[in-house]
Structure formats: structure tokens, C-alpha cells
Amino acid sequence: MQILVCIKQVPGTSKIDVDPITGVLKRDGVDSKMNPYDLFAIETALRLKEQKGGTIKVISMGPPQAKEVIKEAFMMGADEGVLVSDRKFAGADVLATSYAISQGVRQLGNLDLILCGKQTTDGDTAQVGPEMAEYLGIPHIANVLKIIEVKESSILVEMDMANTIEMAEIQFPCLLTVEKDIFQPRLPSYKKKLSTKDREIKTITFNDLEDKNEKRYGLSGSPTQVERIFPPSVNSDRETWTGTGAELSSQITDKLKQLKFI
């Protein structure tokens, strides 16, 4: 089985402040880590490989430092890693990111299964997986809770549908985004750290891609534009109400209505 796992390096903390006067992002420190949801995707790939054999590749997009998360994937048991990285990809939104990664994926040869975490902790959109599947022309299932069985040319999964759980069979090649807790991710192994420390991580740059139309990448390939960023308003209002039971009750009812609880 040829499996690809998509991973991302995210800031180590989600604590980010905006300077209210200058509007500049203030980042505390520079530590970063693997997107925690991706650990579940890697673990899923490892379990499938244990069952069916094959190769696990990981792909990431980002600056050269993002190789760190690929090394971490090696320490968990991934076999090969590539990084899609180029200044030309700078400022990419969901669409341009999905397109660049999908172009990178096309360089990797035949794949049966692409696995993604359910979302990242920084962008938080859960959109890159499905958009990539579209660009690759393969079907996808999101919110996979469980892998039931792997067959010759398909995989049987359970997906979460809010009020129901659906069991579905999907043909290879396909993309799945997996829920957290699908499997308990293993810890990186020290032995694997030593044995993979010199393993090459290939970098795919703009010049390696099939589609060299610069307008599809980075800021130029991004239909969405951030007009401004601002700190959220915080609900720090405290009110105290007094009155008769009836007065208080109608005040509560009005407020609950306004807050859409009624």
C-alpha cells in the first residue's frame, strides 16, 4: 500500500496578541511543533502499513524549518518525506496552499491513500484536505472515526455525521481526513531518531512542479485577502439585576432570547 500523510508545522502556542495601536502581530517566542491532529493521521498510516505492508510518505509545505516535523514523522515510523517549499508560495491562502501541495503530490508517483488530520490548530479551517482531493481528482471522506477493513482496492471506514455514524466503502485512490482519537498516536522512538537522522528530505520547489503558472501560487494565487486583523471584543460585562421574581424572570427571558438560547 502506498500511503501519503499530509502534515504541517504550527506555532507551539496559540497565544498571539495584536498590538492594538500598530496592528502588528506579537508572537511569543518562535517555538513550533507538528500540528497535533496530524499525529492521528500518521498513526493511522502506521497501523495500515503494519497490516498491509507498503510505504508511508509524508509531505509538508512551509519554510525549510518545517523539515523538523518531517523528521518527527520519521521517528514515528514514516519511510520518506518531502517538503514543498519556495518563496513563490508565500502568502498562500487555502486555495493556493491546496494547489501547491496537490502539485507536489503529483511528483510522488502512484498513491493509494492520502491521509490528513481533521484540521490544523493555526488555520483551523479543515479545508485543505478536501480542496487537495478536488485538485487531484480523487474522492474524499472527512471526519473518519474508524478504519474497519482494508480491501484489495478499497477501504471500509466509519464517518461521523453529527447525529449518525455512517459506514462507507471508498475506492482507492482516495483521501481521508481522520478524527482525533482514531488511534492513540505512538511516541517518537529514540532508536528511529538515530537511524533516520541522515535520511534525506527532498525539497520540491516551484521549478519542480508541472504547472509553472505563477499566478496560481502564493499571494497571487490566493483569491482571499485579509483586509485587516483586530483583537476580538471580550465579554467582560458584569451586570447585577434586582427586582421581583416576575421582573427578574422577564429580564432573564429577554436576555436569553437576545443570546439565542430561546
Place this chain on the structure above:
Amino acid sequence: MSKLICHQEKLNESIIQALVEVCPFNALEAKNGTLEITAACKMCKICVKKGPKGVMEFVEEVSTTVDKDLWKGIGVYVDHVEGEIHPVTYELIGKAKELAAVVNFPVYCVFIGNDIKDKAQELLYYGVDEVFVYDYEELNHFRIEPYTAAFEDFIQKMKPSSLLVGATTIGRSLAPRVAARFQTGLTADCTTLEMKENTDLVQIRPAFGGNIMAQIICPNTRPQMATVRYKVMDAPEKQCEPKGKITLCELDPSKLVSAIKVLKVTRKEIEENISDAEVIIAVGRALKSEKDMAMIQELAQLLGAQIAGTRPLVEAGWINAKQQIGLSGRTVKPKLIITLGISGAVQFAAGMNSSEQIFAINKDPHASIFNIAHYGIIGDIYEVVPQLIEDIKSSRPLACAR
């Protein structure tokens, strides 16, 4: 292609230092007296605006813009599982009507499923101009390829300027697929939407884990797409007379093919767990006897709430241990918690003080619960709660509005 340029001739050591520091993404690297922009660049342009003047320059290339006059109307995706319309749909219709009024657009719904023709009628009571229905057996379950194909067909046919999709399990899977097909922008989990005169949709969403709000536009492509979570927008009132029309749409059988087979659908067992509850009614020692739990239950039912409480109630056996909030019980973070006759000891407060909205009813004006409550209600629960039950019952909207 738009790009950042560094005028290397203007660099000196202190300027390089200043630029390296101004970049929040560490994308500027000093290299032997020159400055290199790395792939970590997010094109935030802070180095242009806040760095030493004239050193960094942003060269913008005017991209080809879409003819916005060709794209009219606001479309709402009808979210449903097996024909059961998700209430987020009505909220999106409400928002779509507001946005449409600014630029005098019609509001459309696109309804994709099996055996749903009759159910589409319901949407006409909420002020939709036209509902486009794709009703095929193959669309019985949500499967990505045929659902995307139907959505695509609707967009090709009507050329809507904006599309709103519920950020449900289905919406979050379907909307990105459609956005990529049209190579257009999609903003997830918008909390505010506004319409500009030039038909650009202003989309505001929390970014970086909610620490920052980002205002996003999609000025050069159409359709503009946004997903919105449930209970963020307001549903319009139901009208007594249906308006608008239903249009049945045809889809080529080749577009109904899927590589996915849905084999079994199991209804989830709803497990009561106060840690996941969105609304909680918490009771404390002010409750005089076990039979008064009936009134608490009635209130909880009206608000779709789960019941929780303090340790004395667990010890009395009126609630079970799994319903206890506090350091020795569970930690909860609901959207709404109403505490009834709870003084708010530290041990209890620690288990619930990050709730989004805290209403506290207590007759002691000095109770420490009032230090953390957003709405502190000084009163006797035996006077307030029965009245509240009546008020909520009578505030239910009538079947429809004239």
C-alpha cells in the same frame, strides 16, 4: 505576480537588524550583509509598513478581475441529513436576506438529496426567492462527487455572487471541494458577514485559535464562499404564506456516479455528559427538597439543558456523581450555564468559570458566585424559576408571523 522586493543597496547593519526583528514570521534572514526573504514569508507586508522606510517594497500586479455584474444573487446550501433540514439553513437564509437587501439581489437555496421535493416547500416560508432542487436516488446519502456535481450545476446555472454554507460535517466537506472547482475563495467559520455596495462580501472570522479576528474579502473571483457555524446568525420569522418558487433541476446520470458506497447508517446514542453540554442548569443547596427537582427538570427541558450541581446534592442523592461540577467533579465549559442557589465556592467556580455566559440566581447579594457571573440575579429561586418557566413557554414564537 505580486512580490516583495528588498532594495539591497539601501541595507546596512542596523537596517538589517531592524528588518529581521520586525518580521513576525522570522522570514527575513541576514546573510553576509544581504537580506534574504525565506519561504516562511506570509506576505503580511509588515516589513514594508513598519520597517525602515523604502527598503522593502511590495510590487503588486493587478490581477484579472471577474465581471461582477455577471454574478447576481446569494445562494444558501440546504444542509440536511436524509431530508431533515438542519436549522443552520434557516439562519443562513436570514443572513442571506439581509445581505441581499444591500445590493438588491435574490436569495436562492440549493437543495440536494433524495425524495426532498415536498420538503423544499418548507423553505418558501422563510422568504427565499427560488429553491433549486436536485432530487435523485443516488443523492440519498451525502457522497462527495455527486453532491459537488449538483452544487456545480447550480452555480453554472444561476451564477450566484455569494454562497453561504453551514459549517456542519457536510458543509465543511462539501464547500472546500466546490471552492476548489471554481478556484475561488472560501472563508471558514465566519462570525460576521457584511455586503459592500460593489457586491464584495466582507467576512470576519476568528484566526489563530480565536486570539485575533481577521476581516477577509474575495474581490477578484466569484462566487464568494463562506461557511458559518450553527447558532451564529438569526433565523427569520416563519411567514404564514409561502412565497417564491421551487425549480426541479436535472443532472446528467454520469454526474451521479461515486466511488463511495454507504453501507450502513447508525443513529448515535446520545450520551449525557455535562462536559460536552452546550447549556447547563446547575443547582445548589438552596434547593429544599428532592421533589423540587421537577421544576429544575422542566426548566432544563425548555432550554435543552443538562442538569448538573454541587457536591451536597450528590451527597443527598438528588443528582448522580457524574453531574457534579467542581474540582472533585467535572470541569464544564458550556455556552450557557444558569446556576440556581449556588454560592460559588472556589471548588465549584474552578469547574465552570470559563463558561461563555454565566447567569447566577441567588438571594444572597454577597454570594461569591456574583464575582464570576456575567448576569448576577439577586432573587429567590423559588420565586424566579417558576415564573421563568412560564415566561419561556409563552415566549415561544407563534407558528408563523403575518
